[in-house]
Amino acid sequence: MSQIPKILVVGCGPVGTMCSYSLQNSGRATVTAILRSAYDDVEANGFHIKSIDHGEVDGWRPHNISRTLDDALQYGPFDYVLVALKNLPDVYSIPDIIRPAVASDKATIVLVQNGIDIEQPLIDAFPDNVVISGVPLIGCEQNGREILHNDPDILLVGAYTKNPHKMGQGKLTCSEFAEIYTAGGAKCEVKENLTWFRWRKLCWNASFNAICALTNLDSGLIQDAGALETLIKPAMGEVAAIASAAGYQLPEDIKEQMVAFTPRELYLKPSMQVDAIRGRPMEIEVILGNALRIAEKVDVDAKLLGTLYQLLKAKQRVLLSAR
Amino acid sequence: MSQIPKILVVGCGPVGTMCSYSLQNSGRATVTAILRSAYDDVEANGFHIKSIDHGEVDGWRPHNISRTLDDALQYGPFDYVLVALKNLPDVYSIPDIIRPAVASDKATIVLVQNGIDIEQPLIDAFPDNVVISGVPLIGCEQNGREILHNDPDILLVGAYTKNPHKMGQGKLTCSEFAEIYTAGGAKCEVKENLTWFRWRKLCWNASFNAICALTNLDSGLIQDAGALETLIKPAMGEVAAIASAAGYQLPEDIKEQMVAFTPRELYLKPSMQVDAIRGRPMEIEVILGNALRIAEKVDVDAKLLGTLYQLLKAKQRVLLSAR
Structure with a gap:
């Protein structure tokens, strides 16, 4: 060198x-x-x-x-x-x-x-x-x-x-x-144990990013809409379950930690929502697709993430074929 | 009279x-x-x-x-x-x-x-x-x-x-x-047996309507995007399962029937997608909410419909609170 x-x-x-x-x-x-x-x-x-x-x-x-x-x-x-x-x-x-x-x-x-x-x-x-x-x-x-x-x-x-x-x-x-x-x-x-930190960050990206992109509601509005309990935390729970089965145990309170550093009053648009608005490709394969491929290997059911992935993938396919 | x-x-x-x-x-x-x-x-x-x-x-x-x-x-x-x-x-x-x-x-x-x-x-x-x-x-x-x-x-x-x-x-x-x-x-x-016909029509409304509204892809583009197998038919399958458990057996080939009268070359925007684009309230309670409430009563798992419902409901709540 x-x-x-x-x-x-x-x-x-x-x-x-x-x-x-x-x-x-x-x-x-x-x-x-x-x-x-x-x-x-x-x-x-x-x-x-x-x-x-x-x-x-x-x-x-x-x-x-x-x-x-x-x-x-x-x-x-x-x-x-x-x-x-x-x-x-x-x-x-x-x-x-x-x-x-x-x-x-x-x-x-x-x-x-x-x-x-x-x-x-x-x-x-x-x-x-x-x-x-x-x-x-x-x-x-x-x-x-x-x-x-x-x-x-x-x-x-x-x-x-x-x-x-x-x-x-x-x-x-x-x-x-x-x-x-x-x-x-x-x-x-x-x-x-860098992969552990990847899983940790994925908890946020696979939930807030994907759900805000699909609903076009920012990180504050999605909370105002009551989606923390119905969508965001369940998505985080699926990420944590896949991570755990793959050997990366996240903290018990991972969902609460992730929500805690997403204050609703900031009303921030996650990158994937910004991409969706601008008609740009979203990082759905490395955030959702790879997680789901691991879920299949370790035999974890991740239906919510699967649905988010398929909805975003449908959007992305049409976007890419129009380019 | x-x-x-x-x-x-x-x-x-x-x-x-x-x-x-x-x-x-x-x-x-x-x-x-x-x-x-x-x-x-x-x-x-x-x-x-x-x-x-x-x-x-x-x-x-x-x-x-x-x-x-x-x-x-x-x-x-x-x-x-x-x-x-x-x-x-x-x-x-x-x-x-x-x-x-x-x-x-x-x-x-x-x-x-x-x-x-x-x-x-x-x-x-x-x-x-x-x-x-x-x-x-x-x-x-x-x-x-x-x-x-x-x-x-x-x-x-x-x-x-x-x-x-x-x-x-x-x-x-x-x-x-x-x-x-x-x-x-x-x-x-x-x-x-009018309710049977309601379930039959719901197969289309709970799938094409909801999924087109969420992805903002019309009835043709959603098919071009490959979503018939990943989203549309699975959603129809959940409707048929709820209907069946509630006593309304739909035909074996209900999914194929529904797809058959949705030619992709028409590229039609279902009403719920039009509502989503115009920022108008969508009929999510009578189409998805009621079906899910029945699913709970008859103990049928309808996770995909549940996710579609929660995503649309989040959008709708923010829309309604802004009015």
Whole structure:
């Protein structure tokens, strides 16, 4: 590995941009970011970031920016390929997208994405590489070069690999990555049992996200509508039952915990509801589809999640076939 | 009963208007219709009807029109009070609305409405009256005074009453009503087992209507999306199971029958989807809520219908509280 690791960030939405910022701000990494719609504006003016972690920063640019992954290769070879793309296996293949940037088995792939069981396609496609799986706990929004980062950036990470001989190195690499990230002013914590944290976050995503998207009611209105008891908590209960059968026991009061950090007076639109409103693809496969495939393997009945999935999938199929 | 029966029609949407037309066209009834938004236009110009049963008729008016039920009372007392209002027990009480027009136990109440178990509130409120329950099989649309009636009017009717001594008279009255209706150029058939026909129609309404409303996909797109097998037919199967446990055995191939008369190439928006788009209340209580209450009584598990109901109910609650 080079002295100063080279990091490619694929997917510079608000989360990818905040990852880029922390990594670069550490002074311990060179960051290359792929920008699409915001490229011209960021090249001319840089990002304007208002961050609960980093304060207000105007004119900030990643070390290198590119319009495409092919263009970005000139700044490689990369030690880390960080993927903060929306996770849409029914729309595109992330292994196919990043393959040109994964120059050798020395490259570490970092996923900063939602969902469950999202490591497997990467592990299968790059069996000798280390995959750092990251669960982002962050609140941020983007409008072109403007980034509003209003909920602290805590990234939970863990190492995965198909090659058992790589596991030792994988853990070291994961620690190195977490140190760099944390040195940049955000928090990155290595978790031995990262999948447990994925299940925990899935409790929220599979319930609030899916139900708000289907009803077009935000996180407050859905509570005003009395759906906590009829839909939200039952959906969480099914996630917890699948997780438990798969070996990841969530706390007894997981539903109450999840509801507690969703104050109704905020009336927030979860990302999947925003996608539904804008006619954009939703992350239903990694949030609901993968959970249901695991449910089948571990023989857990998850009828409510199944119905939510099929309703959203019907919408998504028509959306995708119209594109 | 007077020589020429007096009929009050409450709810002159497209279905109520076509009922009024047939009854009046028979020459064997005096029809008083309550009009709201279309009153001025119909008073000035009459209805303009293009009907698959009656041909094109312009300038047609019911014998009497009124803006309110109170105004209409001057044309009574009525032998029949026909209700073709949207069936929304979570929004208003139909017994309360029609009570002033039900002058005595001689008045027969006629329901021309969707849903299951919709007779009970009327039977309870008017225990000594006859209730004729009608399942409308008709396709028609309205825009002000313009009525497009493009699928034949077949009204299936049966008599109900709480007072067992009234059942004989009830059957006679039901036959008389059907004769008048049919004499007007449409079809009205007395069915001994009307509730069976309600369950049969509910198979379509509880599936296509509810699922199209939730996904905002019409009857064709929902099929293109592959939802016949994942959602539509399973929902129909639950309706058939409830009906069967309640004593109403539907045909083995009920699902295929229902799909067969829903050609995907028509791409029709079911009424509940239209209501969802326009932000109007949907008939979820009489279509899903009542079916689920029966399911509980007869101990049938109807999880899919339950989820559809709760999702729609959440939308409806927020809609109603905003009104």
